[in-house]
Amino acid sequence: MASGRCTLTIFLPLTYIPFMDSSLAQAKSEFERIFGPGGKIHVIRAPGRVNLIGEHTDYNDGLVLPIAIEPQVLVVCRGRDDGMVRLASTAFQGELAEFSVQRKIERGKPAWSNYGRGVAAELIAAGIPLPGMDALIANTLPVGSGLSSSAAIEIGIAQAFLTIAGLTIDLDRLAVITQKAEHEYAGTPVGIMDMTIVAGARAGHAMLLDCRDLSREYVVLDPKELRVVIANTMLEHELHTGEYAQRRKQCEQGVEFFKKKQEPQIRSLRDVSMQQLTSAKGKLPETIYRRCRHVVSEIARTRDAAALLCRRDYDEFGQRMLESHASLRDDYEVSTPELDFLSTEAMKVKGVYGARMTGGGFGGCIVALAQPRAVDALKDHLTKTYEQKFKVAPEVYVTTAAAGVSVLE
Ligand code: ADP
Ligand code: MG
Numbered sequence: 001m002a003s004g005r006c007t008l009t010i011f012l013p014l015t016y017i018p019f020m021d022s023s024l025a026q027a028k029s030e031f032e033r034i035f036g037p038g039g040k041i042h043v044i045r046a047p048g049r050v051n052l053i054g055e056h057t058d059y060n061d062g063l064v065l066p067i068a069i070e071p072q073v074l075v076v077c078r079g080r081d082d083g084m085v086r087l088a089s090t091a092f093q094g095e096l097a098e099f100s101v102q103r104k105i106e107r108g109k110p111a112w113s114n115y116g117r118g119v120a121a122e123l124i125a126a127g128i129p130l131p132g133m134d135a136l137i138a139n140t141l142p143v144g145s146g147l148s149s150s151a152a153i154e155i156g157i158a159q160a161f162l163t164i165a166g167l168t169i170d171l172d173r174l175a176v177i178t179q180k181a182e183h184e185y186a187g188t189p190v191g192i193m194d195m196t197i198v199a200g201a202r203a204g205h206a207m208l209l210d211c212r213d214l215s216r217e218y219v220v221l222d223p224k225e226l227r228v229v230i231a232n233t234m235l236e237h238e239l240h241t242g243e244y245a246q247r248r249k250q251c252e253q254g255v256e257f258f259k260k261k262q263e264p265q266i267r268s269l270r271d272v273s274m275q276q277l278t279s280a281k282g283k284l285p286e287t288i289y290r291r292c293r294h295v296v297s298e299i300a301r302t303r304d305a306a307a308l309l310c311r312r313d314y315d316e317f318g319q320r321m322l323e324s325h326a327s328l329r330d331d332y333e334v335s336t337p338e339l340d341f342l343s344t345e346a347m348k349v350k351g352v353y354g355a356r357m358t359g360g361g362f363g364g365c366i367v368a369l370a371q372p373r374a375v376d377a378l379k380d381h382l383t384k385t386y387e388q389k390f391k392v393a394p395e396v397y398v399t400t401a402a403a404g405v406s407v408l409e
Contacts, residue, residue: 024074024408027090027138031076034088034096035134042163043409044075046156047402048147049197050230050367051358052206053324054302056332058191060251061212061270062299065306066193067221067228067401068201071141073149074408075156079164080132087116087157089137101130107185115150116157118185122177123161128169130161142395145232146364150186151194154178155405163407171199171404172214201404208306212270219309223400226314227375228367231346231382232395233338235363244360247291247332254292257284269295294331298324318354318369322347325356334361338390342366345385349378 024043031041047068054064080086083102088095089112097113099105105121107114116135123130135157143149158178162168175195182190196214197207205218221228251269257280258266266272269292277296281289305320325343329335339357343366346355351374358367370378379396386394 023138023140027074027076027136030090030138031078031134031136034136035078035086039078041076041078041409042160042407044077044156044159044163044405045072045408046075046152046159046198046405047072047201048141048149048152049194049201050147050228050365050399051193052228052367052369053298053305053321053356055298055324055328055356055358056247056334056360057295057298057302058193058211059248060295060299061268062295063302063306064193064209064211065206065219065302065309066197066201066209067206067399068197068404069141069147069228069230069397069399070402071139071147071397071399072402073137073139073141073152073156075135075137075153075160077133077135077160077164080134083132085116085120085132086134087113087137088135089139091137091139091143101132112153114185115153115181118181119154119158119178120161121185122181123158126173126177128162128167129165131164133160133164135160142232145395146359147230147397148194148198150182150188150190151178151198154181155195155198159405159407172196175199197404199404201402203403204401206306206309206401208302212268217306219306221309221401222312223372225312225371226400227370227372228399228401229346229370229375229378229382230358230365230367230397230399231342231386232365232397233336233342233363233386233390234392234394235336235338243334243362247334250288250291251295253288254284254295257288270299272296274300290331290333294327297327297331301327314353314369318352321354321356321367321369328357328361332361336362338363338386339366341389342382342386342394343368345382346378349374349381352378 048071049066049068051066083100087097095110105117141149178195182188202218206221208217301320308317335357343355346368351371353369355368375398
């Protein structure tokens, strides 16, 4: 883990953010338009997330370094006495989901409501009694762009239920419950990172999360010195594809190899050192060797990068981002020409420390770390050059490290 000196010890109160006034008022008036006025209305805010480094390490018991981002969802909600849950979303105008917390909750339509159904079902299964509610999801976070809109709505909806019920539960427990909801009700084999950062992020900090035991350190990401810029290739990212499953399988094959070599203490690639890996060269099939080399080096890089961020050595941190990208491109083979292009172009702008693909790959986004004054030029450059080459404008988001889920009202 990074140096303990960087661990945040004070609790940051969740801040009231004035610029959210207009979108908050808008969301509330939309809620009343759909569900009618009156009663006690609560508003929950849940952010998206981006991973700065540590890719394809989560399912190998490794390290990740995500931040929560400013794009977010608001969940406007009000309790109901009859146990019914009605869900609406500004992203899916005119669609309404309805189910009861007093009956077995099944998957249903519209498809997006399965995240809410799953969250309700898994909270109840965990022994938490839920009230009925009306809830509207309003988003500035793009849907399905790799910035974890799914975890944002899950954590947001869960927090909505808990707030109405007047209950609090441990955020890590909430992360595990919502992860189960996504597995069971959305059928996505998502790791624990998304929910953990959406729930537990601290403003102005990245989270160095150990996916083996969920221990973490918060590392300062100073908004006075840094911006995180995210650019979307606008290509579909598909976690469900065979490629993702194949990479996981290849990692397991690597682990099997080391276990067979009478190294029973090895439970996952987290336990394999670079030295052990290097001595397996020529014995492991070449592809498996390269897959393992990505994971083993990426875990070390992530640890290293967190320590560099701690020391405010942004140039070196940026180098680790570039190495991460090269490893994902060449060894893990999950990048695309679009991701390579955006990462390369980002580095041409003065004041950009590093850039890399982020998320599972095969589309989705790149993430760059930059000086605040470099942001406008970076945004312009990426938009212009990408559009010229790929005939589609990338969506670009500029953010600081935001706080995790919060109750605004
Ligand atoms: P992401 O990377 O954004 O998490 P996912 O494919 O995991 O992508 O999740 C996207 C799905 O989450 C959408 O297809 C939709 O079902 C649901 N979702 C996300 N945001 C919203 C929203 N604002 N309103 C309703 N459903 C949403
Ligand atoms: Mg998701």
